[in-house]
Amino acid sequence: MGICVFLITVGFAAPLGALANKSQDPQEVGATATSQHVPEGLAATIRFARLFLPVAHRDQIPVAGQGVPIWSHYNQPAAHEVNLFRHGFTLSENLGDASLQILADTRYEVWIDGAWIGRGPARFSIFTREYDVYNVGTLEEGNHLIAVLVQWAPNNRRSESTTPYLIAHLEGKNSGGKSILAGTGTHWRTLNSDAWKANTAPVHAWGLIGPTELLDYRRLPANWMDLDFNDRGWPGAVVKDLSVIDFHPLVVPRLTGYVAGGPDPPFFEALDIQEIDPNSISFRPRSLPLLVDVPVEAAVLDTGHLSPDRRIGELQPGIPTQEFHFSSGDRISLKVEVLSTTGLPVTGDSFIDGSPFQWNAPSPARPDVYIAEASIGRGDHTLRFTNTPPDGLTFALSDQEIKYSNFPFQQGLHAGRRLLLAEPVSDLASAQVSASGDRSLDVNLSNLPAYVVLDLGRTIHGRLAAEVSGPPGTIIDIGWDERLLPDTLRPLPYPGSLHPQWNQVDSWILDGAPRKLRTIDARAGRYLLIAAWGVGPVQFSNLRVFEERLPLEQVGDFSSQDAVLDAVWQIGADTLYSNMSDAYADPWRERGQWWGDAYVSDHTNRAAFGDTSLLRRGIYFMAEAVSSGKPNAMAPNGSGLHMLDYGMLWVQSSADYFERTGDHTILDQIFPRVSEFMTYLATYESPTTGLLDIPDGSWTQTTYIDTVGQASRYGQSTAVNALYYGTLIDASSLAEQAGYSKEATRWKNKAEAVKRAVNTSLFRPAEHRYVTSLRDGKTVAPSAHAQAWALAYELVPAVEVSPVATSLLNLMSMQPQSPEVEIYGTFWVLEALGKAGMVEAGIDLIKVYYGHMLDSGATTTWEIYNSDQYFTQSLSHGWGSAPTWFLTTYLLGARQTGLSSWEVMPAFEGADQASGVLPLPQGVLQVSWVTHSLEDSVVQIDSPSGTLGRVVLANTPGMVISLDGIPYRSKDSMLTGNVIVTPECISVPLTGGIHTITVTRPSGIADRSCPTKD
DSSP, X not given: OOOOOOOOOOSOOXXXXXXXXXXXXXXXXXXXXXXXXXXXXXXXXXXXXXXXXXXXXXXXXXXXXSOOOEESOSSOOXXXXXXXXXXXXXESSOEEEEEEEEEEESEEEEEETTEEEEEEOOOOOSSEEEEEEEEEEEEOSEEEEEEEEEEEOOOSSSOOOOSOEEEXXXXXXXXXXXXXXXXXXXXXXXXXXXXXXXXXXXXXXXXXXXXXXXXXXXXXXXXXXXXXOOOTTSOBOEEOOTTOOOOOOOBOOOOSOOOTTSSOOOOOBOOOGGGOOOSOOEEEEOSSOOOEEEEEOOEEEEEEEESTTEEEEEEOTTOSEEEEEEEESSOEEEEEEEEOTTSSOOTTSEEETTEEOOOBOOOTTSTTEEEEEEEEOSEEEEEEEESOOTTOEEEEEEOTTEEXXXXXXXXXXXXXXXXXXXXXXXXXXXXXXXXXETTEEXXXXXXXXXXXXXXXXXXXXXXXXXXXXXXXXXXXXXXXXXXXXTTSSOBOSSOGXXXXXXXXXXXXXXXXXXXXXXXXXXXXXXXXXEEEESSOOEEEEEEEEEEEEOSOOOOOEEEOSOHHHHHHHHHHXXXXXXXXXXXXXXXXXXXXXXHHHHHHHHHHHHHHTOOOHHHHHHHHHHHHHOBTTXXXXXXXXXXXXXXXXXXXHXXXXXXXXXXXXXXXXXXXXXXXXXXXXXXHHHTTBOTTTOSBOBOSSOTTTSOOOOTTOGGGSSBEEHHHHHHHHHHHHHXXXXXXXXXXXXXXHHHHHHHHHHHHHHHHHSEETTTTEEOSEEETTEEEOOOHHHHHXXXXXXXXXXXXXXXXXXHHHHHOOSOTTSOSSOXXXXXXXXXXXXXXXXXXXXXXXXXXHHHHHHXXXXXXOOSSTTGGGOTTSOSOOGGGOHHHHHIIIIIIOEEEEETTEEEEOOOOSSSSXXXXXXXXXXXXXXXXXXXXXXXXXXXXXXXXXXXXXXXEEEOOTTOEEEETTEEEEETTEESOSSOEEOSSEEEEEEEEEEEEEEEEOOTTOOOOOOOOOO
8 A cells, every 4th residue: 555645844935946937036036835734644753843844745756655764663773774674565467667766865775576676866965855766677477575775874975864764666557557566664574684783984084975884794684685585573664754853964173274185174064954944855756867887897906915924803992901811832922013093002001911012113014003022931821901992903913823712803893904904915826816707707715814906997986796605704804995005006995094084994794605795885996905804715706896877988089199188188087987976076085066076077077978967966956055045065965065166166057057958947946046146145245346355264164266276265366256257147147048137137247347346456467467366455466376267267358368378377387296276276277278279388287287197197187186195185086187178178179059059169289180079969079180280280070960060260361261172261351251250260150060171371370379268
C-alpha cells in the first residue's frame, strides 16, 4: 500500500522563482502561507517546536507519493550509521516498464533480485532534494526483492543533511495498466549494521567529506541482498519524521589571512540548520545524468613488505595505562617505534621493565616515526605505556626471537596511522600480479604484512573494486593519495604532521569467505597503497579502479604541434573528469562546489566537453542559497561563506548559461535572487565614488580575488570593481531577458558610472596603470591583479588597452616559484591578454608557468603553482585549467556566441598553426589555421548546419581575403558589402558548413592583433 506524506508549513516565504507577475519589482513580491493535512500515522512524531516543517506535495514528489521515509530506529543517530533494508514482493504476472524511484540521506546503494542497480543520490540542499529514477525493464512473474544499503554520513561539503532516511517506490505496468508495487513503509525489514565502525577517523578533521570506512566482514552477512536470504530476524522499519534535525555541522574558527602554500586554514562557521526556517522541502527528479563508473588503468608501481622483523600494534584510546608481556630467548636489542604527530614523545610515557625509553628524531623518509632501543636479556619482560593519547597510539616492536603473549594488534579506529608508521621495504617478488582482463589485475600476497602501490596516471575520483579472500581476521587497508613522498615510491594517504587533518585510508577485516571489496563513498587520488596484515595468503581477483563521473566523453580537441601547449590543453581537460561529478568540485581535499572554482572549470568544460547540466544545477543551488541578498560562496553547504566576488561570478555564470542555452525556465527561477543580490551588493557602494568599498575582514566574509590577491580584496579595489562592472552588465542582460526593463536600464547605467569612477579614481594615466585599491583615502600601489581584472572586464579605454596590457606584463614575473598572480587568478590574466589581442604574451606565460608544472610531473592542474611542495595543496584543481579555455578561445580562436551562433578569430601568433574542435549544442565546430609565412595564412572551418557564425580578422592594410576561393577583399577595397569593418577588425559572416578563408598580407607587414570584445 502507499502512504502520501504531507507536513505542515507555517508562514513560509515565496519559493525560488515564485514571481507573481513581471510588472512588479522583484523586491516587492510577497509570500503566501499554506497548510497541508498531516497523515494520522505521522501526527504524533512531528515536533512543532522545531519550526522546520517541510512540505511535500504529492504532485511534486512521486517518489514520496507511494512511500514514506523510513529508518531503523527513532533514536538520535550516531555520526556514522549504515542501515540495510530489504523488501520482498510477489508478482502474479509479468510487469513491464518497471522503474525504481529512490532517495536517501546521505548515500545509498540498491539491488533488485541480488543484481546491483546503482548508487546515489546527487548532492542536495535542505530545500531541494532530487530522487533518482532507474529503469529496470520487465519484472517476471514470481518472487522479487529490493535491497538497499543506506549510509548516514553527513558532512560539511556534499549535501545539507538533516536526518537519516530512505524513501523509494517501484512501479510498472501490468495487464491492467500502471501498478505501484513496493513503496517504503513499516513492512520493509531493516538492520542497523554494526559491521561498519561508527566512530572512525574522518577523512578530514573538519568534517568536510565524511568518515573513513572500517568494515568487519565477520559481522556482515555475505548474501544479505540476495532473494533467498532469510531476514525474518530483522525488525520492521520505522517512519521517519523529516522535521527532526539530527546533524549540526562542525563549527571551525574563521581565519583572517591565508598564506599560499601554508597549512590548511580553518575556513568558517559551518551551516547551522537550526537557524533556518525553509519554505519547504521540494522533491523532484534528478536533474543530472546518473554518474557512471569508468575503468581506469592501474599500473603496479611498487610491491614489498611492511616493517620486516617488526610487529605493528594499536593501543586503544582512553585507557591511561596499557601494558603487555613478552619473553626473549637470548639477549637482544629491542627496537621500539612509535608514531607521534606532535613531536618527540615524552620520556617517561613508555617503559621497558620499568626503565623509560629515550627517543630519537625521525628520518625524512619516515615522517613522525620516533625510535628507541633497549638491550634486554633472556626471560620475561613487561612493556608499559602511560598517558596514551586520546586517539590511541600506533607502535612497532622487534619481532625476532621474541614471543608475545597478548600483543595488541587490532583494526583500531584510524587505519591511516598503520600505513604511516609501517616502513615499506621494496621487494618486487613479494606480490604476484597478473592482468586478468580489461584493465583488471589479480594480486596475490603470500608473505604478510605486504603492500602494493598502484599508479593511476592522474588523480581520479572513484573506487577500487575487487573480489578478496584470505584467512579470517586478516586486515586489509587501502589508502589513496595524490602524490609520493619525495624521492620515494611511497604515497602517504595519512600524511601525519605534514597534513594532520587528512586521512584517506579505509579498512576491512576478512571473514575467510570471498568478498566483494569497495567503499560506499568515493575516494580520490592518483596512487593507491594496498596493505594486508595477518598470516596470508590474500588474493585480490578482478581488481579494478573506477572513476565515478558524469557520463561525458571529451568532444573538444586542440593541437598546435607545440608539445607544451598541447599537453597543457589536455591536462586541463583531464582535470575536469575528476572535478565534474554531481557538482563542480575539487575531488581531493574539499569536494565542495565553490563558485570561483566552478566559474573557471565551466569555461574549460565549454572547450572540452560542452556540457551545461552541471552549470544549470549549480546556478540553481547558488540562487537558492541567497538569503536576504547575501550570497554564499558555495552551494550546497555554503552558509557562513559570504564571498561577494563568488556571488558576482554566479551572476556572470547565469548570464553565460542563458546566452548559450536560452533557458527561460531557470532564468525565471533565479532572477528574483539575482535582484536581491544586486540590491545587497549596492550596500557596499561608497557614497562619494559609487564604487564598492570592501571592509577589512576574513576573505570568507568579503572577497577572495586570488590566492595571493590580499591587497585587492579590500577598500575600493580595481579588481573587485571590475568584477562589479561586469556583473552589472550581466545582471542588466538577465533583467532584459526576464522582462524587467526598469532594472535592466538601472543596472546598465550604474555599470557605466562604475566604469567612469574606476577610470577617474583608480587609474594613473601617466603610468598607464590602475592602482590596486583606494583604502581609507590612501592608494595601494598598482598590481598585476588590478591591470588584469580591468582588462578582462573591458573597463580600460580603447587607447589605453595596449599600454595597460604592457603594464600587466611588466608587473608579472616569470618565476613560478614566486608568482605575482596565482593559478586561480591566471584565468583573468589570460582573459586580459586575450581581449587585448596579446595572445603571444599569453602563450609565453603558459609555457613558463604550466611548463614548470609539466616538468614537475603534473598530469592534472594544481591548486597553486607549487602545490607539489605542500601536502595541504591539491594536485587536481579545476580552477587551474584556464589555459584549456584560452588556447581554444584565443589561439585557435573558436568560441560559441549564442544558442546557435559561433565565432572564429584565429590568432595567427604564438604558434605557426592550430587546429581543434569546439563542442556546440548542434554538433561540433572544427577549425584549423596555418601560417605559411608572414604573408600567407589559411583558415578552414567546418560548422554544423543550421548555425550562423563569423570569422574575424585583423584589419591589416593591404590585406587580400578570399572566401571559398572567391575574392572577398582586394587590398583596401571590399568586393562585397556583407561584412563589418572597423579600424581594428574585419568580420565576415558565415553559414553552417565547410569554408576556407585565405589571407595574404603585403610583404614585410605582419598581421596585427584584433582585440576581442564580448
